[in-house]
Amino acid sequence: MVVLTELELLSGSSSSSSTPDHIHRYDVFLSFRGADTRNRFTAHLYKSLVDASYDTFLDDEEIETGQPLKPELESAIQSSRASVIVLSKNYASSTWCLDELVLILQQQKKFNQYVIPIFYDVEPTHVRKQQNSFGEAIAKHKKRMDEETDVEKRCEWAQKIESWRMALTEVAGLKGKDAKDKNGARASGFVRTSASWSLELT
Numbered sequence: 001m002v003v004l005t006e007l008e009l010l011s012g013s014s015s016s017s018s019t020p021d022h023i024h025r026y027d028v029f030l031s032f033r034g035a036d037t038r039n040r041f042t043a044h045l046y047k048s049l050v051d052a053s054y055d056t057f058l059d060d061e062e063i064e065t066g067q068p069l070k071p072e073l074e075s076a077i078q079s080s081r082a083s084v085i086v087l088s089k090n091y092a093s094s095t096w097c098l099d100e101l102v103l104i105l106q107q108q109k110k111f112n113q114y115v116i117p118i119f120y121d122v123e124p125t126h127v128r129k130q131q132n133s134f135g136e137a138i139a140k141h142k143k144r145m146d147e148e149t150d151v152e153k154r155c156e157w158a159q160k161i162e163s164w165r166m167a168l169t170e171v172a173g174l175k176g177k178d179a180k181d182k183n184g185a186r187a188s189g190f191v192r193t194s195a196s197w198s199l200e201l202t
Contacts, residue, residue, distance in 0.1 A: 023079060024079055024080065024081045025055070025076070025079040025080070026055045026056060026057045026076060026079060026080040026081070027049075027054040027055045027056060027080070027081050027082065028049055028054055028055070028056045028057070028080060028081070028082050028083070028084055029056075029057045029076055029077050029080035029082070029083045029084070029104070030042060030045065030046060030056060030057065030058045030083075030084055030086065031077075031083060031084070031085045031086065031097060031100045031101065031104060032085075032086035032088070032091070032097075033086070033088050033090045033091040033093070033094055033097055034059075035090055036086075036088035036089060036090050036091070036120070037086055037088050037120060041086065041120060041179065042058070042086055045084070045086070046058045057076040057080060059073060059076075068099075069096055069099040069100065069103070070096075073096070073100065074103060077100060077103050077104055077107060078103075078107060080107075080113065081113065081114065082113060082114040082115070082116070083104045083107070083108075083113060083114070083115050083116075084116050084117075084118060085100075085101060085104065085115065085116070085117045085118065085171060086118045086120050086179075087117055087118065087119050087120060087122055087127055087171070088120040088121060088122060089121060089122055089132075089133040090133065090137070091122075091134075091137075092130075092133070092134045092137035092138060092164070092168065093133075093137040093140070095141070095160070098160075098164040098167065098168075099160075101164070101167045101168070101171060102163050102164065102167045105167050105170055105171065115171070115174060116174070116175070116176055116177070117171050117172070117174055117176035117177075118176060118177050118178075118179050119176060119177070119178050119179065120179045121179070121180060122134075124172045124176070125172070127168050127169075127171065127172040128168070128169050128172035128173065129169075130165060130168055130169075134168060138161065138164070138165060141157070141160075141161055141164070142161060144157065145157035145158060145161060
């Protein structure tokens with residue numbers, strides 16, 4: 001299975017997908033939940049992209065739930081031609097991942113950034129409807145909002161949760177790829193195909 005064949009379209013749309021002052025530092029930004037995939041699927045995916053000479057951004061730090069998105073992550077997303085979102089079971093438990101997702105979709109709308117979701121051991125419908133682990137994660141975020149005593153912060157939480165839900169629904173509707181991990185075998189085979197991805201980004 002070739003995952004990013006669709007990105008060949010970038011070769012014909014690169015001139016129209018950015019404005020003169022919108023500079024691309026990276027070919028691909030990887031959005032993922034470190035606890036789920038950092039040392040397995042995402043690590044192989046990143047290596048395959050780098051080996052194929054694609055400038056790829058991967059955050060080296062574990063994400064702390066509830067903290068504002070780091071400026072360097074915002075900058076990396078805004079300066080990437082494409083984003084690959086690895087939607088795993090605990091992706092929505094991280095507020096940073098959800099903030100990344102919202103910003104990525106904003107970049108898609110404003111600058112035609114190419115976005116491809118990878119559904120890693122999750123069903124697209126669970127992402128779209130916030131069911132199973134995605135529903136549980138949103139429920140925990142709502143609980144934190146309800147426990148907030150500061151009215152202004154509580155309103156901020158409400159706005160964020162609404163934007164996260166809308167983003168999850170939207171990304172689940174994009175054309176993406178499924179990746180199942182059966183003792184690592186299928187995941188490894190899935191990642192190996194990335195070495196042959198045709199990304200014409202120059």
